[in-house]
Amino acid sequence: MPEIEHVSENALFGKYEVGKLLGCGAFAKVYHARDVQTGKSVAIKIINKKKIANPSLMSNIKREISIMRKLNHPNIVKIIEVLASKTKIYCVMEYVKGGELFAKIAKGRFSEDLSRKYFRQLISAVGYCHLRGVFHRDLKPENLLLDENGNLKVSDFGLSAVRDQIQLDGLLHTLCGTPAYVAPEILTKKGYDGAKIDVWSCGVILFVLSAGYLPFNDSNLMAMYKKIYKGEFHCPKWMSTDLKRFLSRLLNTNPETRITIDEILKDPWFKRGKHKEVNFYGAEECQQGW
Structure with a gap:
């Protein structure tokens, strides 16, 4: 997981323009974003490391990421890449347009x-x-x-x-x-x-x-x-x-x-x-x- 020190407000890691909030949970928020290079829509799950002081929660998150990386099926949401700063983990996923x-x-x-x-x-x-x-x-x-x-x-x-x-x-x-x-x-x-x-x-x-x-x-x-x-x-x-x-x-x-x-x-x-x-x-x- 590459670690980036400075995150630009406009384009995340110079790669993704973050848009509207799609949903949020106890320690993560999911945003709609656009890949600046391709113009393609993605969903980014932003996990706040500070909110997960519990080591077992962090291992759950790492497990979720490693599981999703292994799965490649037309009826499963794909994980594109995972990035990190000192305080956050950014999970870039396929954007599923039709909603829940x-x-x-x-x-x-x-x-x-x-x-x-x-x-x-x-x-x-x-x-x-x-x-x-x-x-x-x-x-x-x-x-x-x-x-x-x-x-x-x-x-x-x-x-x-x-x-x-x-x-x-x-x-x-x-x-x-x-x-x-x-x-x-x-x-x-x-x-x-x-x-x-x-x-x-x-x-x-x-x-x-x-x-x-x-x-x-x-x-x-x-x-x-x-x-x-x-x-x-x-x-x-x-x-x-x-x-x-x-x-x-x-x-x-x-x-x-x-x-x-x-x-x-x-x-x-x-x-x-x-x-x-x-x-x-x-x-x-x-x-x-x-």
């Missing part, structure tokens, strides 16, 4: 065909990550962006786990994720399989896309956790029988019998319609015709 999928759902539920399109792209990205030993662990519509062609891009690997974090029992043990999307086995605190909890979160996302609301919801957090733990959800009457059955396989509270990515690819609801075949190759592999 969440904003689109807020306007109303999708048809099953549109839900299927996004779900297939999500599974392509998640399957690609799993084959490379990466588990997202915080999949939700807010972390899914849309490009100008209406294609889905998975972002925010801040909670990702890589295989070297798996303990001797073969399980992950960090409690993480967003309450409404967490798998029941996370609540038991006995460890979990990263691939299986991502599948559960994909199931919650598919329900939200098709129904327009969450399968497990309650203003009382403990009451919501109880519903998740028991797998208590009700499909709306307008859902097709195939989709209801598919959701029951995705939102199976038993991780041992929950549908796997390979089984998802063979499901009748998932396969319906004219779609490109889902594969787990990266962008470079696709270009090489693998």
Whole structure:
């Protein structure tokens, strides 16, 4: 990560003109920016080092950057480069023009065909990550962006786990994720399989896309956790029988019998319609015709 002492106010490192704020978190802000050489739009995540005094937080950020650098898939937000000054880290990423999928759902539920399109792209990205030993662990519509062609891009690997974090029992043990999307086995605190909890979160996302609301919801957090733990959800009457059955396989509270990515690819609801075949190759592999 090259370290730069003096940052110009007009053009960051003489390379990027920073524009409007796109979003912010506890220790980072994301801005729209323009590459002065190419004129191309990028997104820059600016991380304030002073706000991350905790060494484990800093290692999380370094892990996110190293994970994102490894991933090259058409449905995953690409990292272009990482720069640093004494006080800040600048993560230059692909700019995804269409905004959050969440904003689109807020306007109303999708048809099953549109839900299927996004779900297939999500599974392509998640399957690609799993084959490379990466588990997202915080999949939700807010972390899914849309490009100008209406294609889905998975972002925010801040909670990702890589295989070297798996303990001797073969399980992950960090409690993480967003309450409404967490798998029941996370609540038991006995460890979990990263691939299986991502599948559960994909199931919650598919329900939200098709129904327009969450399968497990309650203003009382403990009451919501109880519903998740028991797998208590009700499909709306307008859902097709195939989709209801598919959701029951995705939102199976038993991780041992929950549908796997390979089984998802063979499901009748998932396969319906004219779609490109889902594969787990990266962008470079696709270009090489693998």
